[in-house]
Amino acid sequence: MTRSSDDRRVAWVFLLPVLVGFTVFYLYPTARGIWYSVTDYSLLNTPTFVGADNYADLAGDPQFWRSLRVTAYYVVLNIGSQAVLALGLAALMHRLTRSVVVRAMLLVPWLVPNVTVALLWMWLLDANLGLVNHLLSGAGLGRQGFLTSPVWAMPSVALVNTWAYTGYTALLLYAGMLQIPAHLYESAALDGAGELRMFRLITLPLLRPVLALVLVVSLIGSFQIFDTVAVTTLGNPAGATRVVYLYIYEQAFRYFHMGYAAAAAMVLVVILGLLTAVQLRLLRASRSDLA
Amino acid sequence: MSRIAAWCTLGVFLVLTIVPFYWMVRTAMTPAADLYTDSTGLFPDHPTTVNFRRVLGLVDAETARAAGGSGARIDFLRYTLNSIVYCGLIAVGQTFFCAMAGYAFARLRFPGRDALFGVIVAALMVPPIFTLLPNFTLVKDLGLIDTFAGMVAPSFLMTPFAVFFLRQFFLSVPVEVEEAAVIDGAGRWRIFWNVVVPMSRGPLSTIALTTTVWAWKDFLWPLLVGRGEQTRLLTVALGVFRQQSPNTQPDWTGLMAASTLSVLPVLILLVVLGRRLVQSLNFTGIK
Numbered sequence: 122m123t124r125s126s127d128d129r130r131v132a133w134v135f136l137l138p139v140l141v142g143f144t145v146f147y148l149y150p151t152a153r154g155i156w157y158s159v160t161d162y163s164l165l166n167t168p169t170f171v172g173a174d175n176y177a178d179l180a181g182d183p184q185f186w187r188s189l190r191v192t193a194y195y196v197v198l199n200i201g202s203q204a205v206l207a208l209g210l211a212a213l214m215h216r217l218t219r220s221v222v223v224r225a226m227l228l229v230p231w232l233v234p235n236v237t238v239a240l241l242w243m244w245l246l247d248a249n250l251g252l253v254n255h256l257l258s259g260a261g262l263g264r265q266g267f268l269t270s271p272v273w274a275m276p277s278v279a280l281v282n283t284w285a286y287t288g289y290t291a292l293l294l295y296a297g298m299l300q301i302p303a304h305l306y307e308s309a310a311l312d313g314a315g316e317l318r319m320f321r322l323i324t325l326p327l328l329r330p331v332l333a334l335v336l337v338v339s340l341i342g343s344f345q346i347f348d349t350v351a352v353t354t355l356g357n358p359a360g361a362t363r364v365v366y367l368y369i370y371e372q373a374f375r376y377f378h379m380g381y382a383a384a385a386a387m388v389l390v391v392i393l394g395l396l397t398a399v400q401l402r403l404l405r406a407s408r409s410d411l412a
Numbered sequence: 413m414s415r416i417a418a419w420c421t422l423g424v425f426l427v428l429t430i431v432p433f434y435w436m437v438r439t440a441m442t443p444a445a446d447l448y449t450d451s452t453g454l455f456p457d458h459p460t461t462v463n464f465r466r467v468l469g470l471v472d473a474e475t476a477r478a479a480g481g482s483g484a485r486i487d488f489l490r491y492t493l494n495s496i497v498y499c500g501l502i503a504v505g506q507t508f509f510c511a512m513a514g515y516a517f518a519r520l521r522f523p524g525r526d527a528l529f530g531v532i533v534a535a536l537m538v539p540p541i542f543t544l545l546p547n548f549t550l551v552k553d554l555g556l557i558d559t560f561a562g563m564v565a566p567s568f569l570m571t572p573f574a575v576f577f578l579r580q581f582f583l584s585v586p587v588e589v590e591e592a593a594v595i596d597g598a599g600r601w602r603i604f605w606n607v608v609v610p611m612s613r614g615p616l617s618t619i620a621l622t623t624t625v626w627a628w629k630d631f632l633w634p635l636l637v638g639r640g641e642q643t644r645l646l647t648v649a650l651g652v653f654r655q656q657s658p659n660t661q662p663d664w665t666g667l668m669a670a671s672t673l674s675v676l677p678v679l680i681l682l683v684v685l686g687r688r689l690v691q692s693l694n695f696t697g698i699k
Contacts, residue, residue: 128520131600135516138509139532142569147535150546157546164549213422217415225686226426228693229433232678234629236647237671240654241436244664250451252435288429292693316414345539348631352651366541373545374636386542394537401533 157383164377175384185385187360188368191275195364196343198279204336206287211294212320224295227288235285235348242281243268243353268353271361278349278362290339297331298324334403341396344389365389433675440464440669444480447664463669467653480663482656488673490641491649496677498563498634498645499627505568507620511612513570514578515604519590529579535572541632548636558640563633567623574619581615582608618692621685628678646674 158175160168179185214223230238245252248266258264267277301324309319325332347366350356356363356371363371365385373382439447440463442456450457466476469487516522517529547566556562589611593603609616631647638644644652650670654662682689 128600129522132516132520132522132525134601135512135520135604136528139513139570139575142509142566143532143535143572145550146547146566146569147538147543147572150543150550151535151538153546153549154542210422210425213418213425217418217422221687221690223422223426224690225682227429228690229675229679229682230429232625232628232682233675234631234647234650236629236631236650237674240650240667240671241432243662244439244668245432245435247664250447250664252451255452284428284432288425289693292690296693316418345541348629348647351631352654369541370632379545379549383542383545386539386545389539390537390542393539397537401536 154383154386157380158387159384160380162379162383164379168380171380175381176387178381179384179388184360184363185365185368188363188365189388191360191362192344192346192364192366195275195279195346195362196340198276199282199343199346200336200340202280202283203287203290203339206283207290207294208332210287210291211298212324214291214295215298215324216316224292228292229288230285231289233285235282236352238281238285239349239352242277242284246277269358271358274354274358274361278346278353282343282346282349286339286342290335293335294328294332297328297335300331301327330403334400337396337400337403341393341400344393344396436668436671436675439665440672442665444663444665447480463665464672467666467670467673480665482663484656485641486649486653486666486670487641488646488649488670491644491646492673492677494638494643495628495646495674497560498630499624501560501564502567502627503620503624505564506571506574506623507616509569510571510574510619511578511609511616512604513575515582515608517575517579518582519587520600529575532572532575536576544633544636551637557637558643560638560643563638563643566633567627571623574623577619578615581612585611614692617688621689621692624681625678646670650674 157168159170159172161171161174162168210227246254246265246267248254248264248269253267254264265273267273305323305327306319309323314322345366346364347370350362350364350367351370354362356367366389369382369385369389372378372385438454438456439451441459441461442450443458443460443462446456446458462471462475462479465471466479466481467486467488469485469489471479473485517525543566551557551562551565554562556565585608590603590607593607598606629647630645631651634643634645635648635651638648639652650667653670654667656663
């Protein structure tokens, strides 16, 4: 590379690989996806333009609406339990220990593939031989076919992923808590404030920007649940766990309705796009507040 | 007193985190024939390694079937290696190329810079499933199904997040060091390679590590593009393995042995790089 007072040439060299990757695997497929969504396309034929037909069909497709409702139900259960547990866990660590070993142990479920987590819990929740049911019947409670019950399947999936992600979320919140000046806690303790009071009056308000950001990021991830369901229930029983990602996947790769699947994915783009816009705003806000 | 209660609560979290993994290994060491009579004790009555050997493809089909397998060929050694290759390629490629771009966006002056960066950040808003469908047809049209090239292609060169993250990092580094090098007459590339990269080991390894973890967990994309035996990743193989006995009770001892294999490399990573990994989860882990 020769020296140059003009950055323009050098910049293109630095940017070339990323621009190629971005154009070929982000820009082009985005345009193509939008195009698919207004066509009839089965992977085998060439796409034929059908206008807004796919969107009109989607609007009147009870299966699609159900998958959105099922996903929303999952998100509420998953994010609700995960947020409460992770916040409690982070606060505990923050006030008790800086141990790297403890943190590393809590991180393990997040490091493991979702597929492994799903299989592991499918076994633990097995109706006949699973550990959870052994423990339940040992405690005098009835056995449950967790993942095969229309009522329990979705809460079970939500709890499995809460198990997988709580440690990770807690560590992010914990990192946020470390940025809160320690002297605030010291003077509060001198004033005789208890731990719960400190949590309510110091930790929670000062953590708010970080908490909001972490929640939005978890929310975006949660909307995209697929692996767990694809490995365990495949949308069953009777569609009780057919989340929107699985619905799109089935439309595209089982029934080969590529155009229809692309239109359904567009709806998801709108939902997640709005959430990501919020995330980017919060990211900027949290920088200026706490850094 | 309340401190003891707090420690106990933390202890409960740790136990709940670890026990499922213990049960996975315990099941993997149980002979399949014992599963009905021996699924409650803390230790298996007749511990065995046959389940590990058969999922690694180290025993013949007959022994595998006798130990509870379906008889279909499985070779988790190969799938593990495939996963490691997949993660390695993506982590190295993505970190390197995104560092270059992040540096250019942070330091170099050229027309259209901020607009271009804005477009890349905007792509963060597009959920992966949307680009997944056309990317699949693209890779298929290029004849790259069941090749590593096709599998790593979409994330080898970049992800918008990595570019965003590294650009933000380079912006926060003081320029004085580089200015000294400019006065010395070093070109941009030499400054980048000899001054900036060595200074940025922390953030670069953070991106490489997070990328590795995400690639390790990848399922949907490799399921579509790398189903074949030659390119099958651990996660995909686990999914396939699970479906090989769909009507009867799944082959739990084999599945748990295979699952254990998907946890081991991560544990090794955690032991070797634990401190770095844990500490990198400040805000950076967010993706």
